Amino acid sequence: MVEIAPGAQQFIPPQADTLDELRAAAAGCQGCELYRNASQTVFGRGDATARVVFVGEQPGDMEDQKGLPFVGPAGRLLRRAVDDAKLDPGHIYLTNAVKHFRFELRGKRRIHQTPDRVHITACRPWLVAEFTKLNPQVIVVLGATAAKALLGPSFRVTRQRGELLPWPAAAEHPEDFQRVPVDSVGNTTDAPPTRLLATIHPSAVLRADDQDKAYEGLVADLTVAARALT
Numbered sequence: 500m501v502e503i504a505p506g507a508q509q510f511i512p513p514q515a516d517t518l519d520e521l522r523a524a525a526a527g528c529q530g531c532e533l534y535r536n537a538s539q540t541v542f543g544r545g546d547a548t549a550r551v552v553f554v555g556e557q558p559g560d561m562e563d564q565k566g567l568p569f570v571g572p573a574g575r576l577l578r579r580a581v582d583d584a585k586l587d588p589g590h591i592y593l594t595n596a597v598k599h600f601r602f603e604l605r606g607k608r609r610i611h612q613t614p615d616r617v618h619i620t621a622c623r624p625w626l627v628a629e630f631t632k633l634n635p636q637v638i639v640v641l642g643a644t645a646a647k648a649l650l651g652p653s654f655r656v657t658r659q660r661g662e663l664l665p666w667p668a669a670a671e672h673p674e675d676f677q678r679v680p681v682d683s684v685g686n687t688t689d690a691p692p693t694r695l696l697a698t699i700h701p702s703a704v705l706r707a708d709d710q711d712k713a714y715e716g717l718v719a720d721l722t723v724a725a726r727a728l729t
């Protein structure tokens with residue numbers, strides 16, 4: 500049962516200048532009930548000057564244990580796809596729409612549960628705060644949950660995957676993403692033209708009946724992102 504979800508906003512330090520400061524503050528977030536059962540907050544990681552930012556759904560079991568995003572099987576597959584799409588793996592930033600692991604216990608096993616709209620909404624302020632410290636050329640949305648968080652509930656990955664969309668114009672609330680950093684002390688300017696591309700989550704490749712075909716589709720979409728870089 501979903502209880503009260505006051506949202507992450509009150510846990511975000513207004514004067515945070517860096518992703519590290521946001522990450523430290525996120526460790527204490529109680530913006531929704533997911534913090535209660537998960538091991539820890541799993542904040543984004545990677546190059547703050549990354550030209551490509553990936554947004555996934557939520558940390559999985561291994562990510563929850565290690566406190567790092569995309570370190571489980573889906574993360575390994577994503578790294579392989581990044582290589583195959585000729586994206587530079589050293590210059591990407593990886594994060595999730597929801598920063599605590601949602602699961603249900605079956606015996607001793609923790610089974611992934613898709614976050615509800617209430618969790619996506621509660622956690623969105625962290626995503627917005629991350630974007631104020633990032634300045635990507637391309638944002639890659641991995642799967643339906645991340646798409647809902649950034650583009651709104653009516654966006655369908657299956658219909659628009661692999662398509663370059665204008666950012667932040669395509670966002671659910673573009674004004675949330677209008678400003679980007681120009682230095683390390685918190686000054687910002689209007690966001691330059693950026694593009695967003697949605698594709699499937701790498702975990703969908705792992706679940707697919709035809710994994711080779713699903714993987715090829717993921718790489719094809721990421722190749723579109725790679726070619727959009729200037």
Ligand code: SF4
Nearest residue numbers: 528530531534599622
């Ligand atoms: S999922 Fe997001 S909003 Fe909910 S407690 Fe974790 S960090 Fe806070």
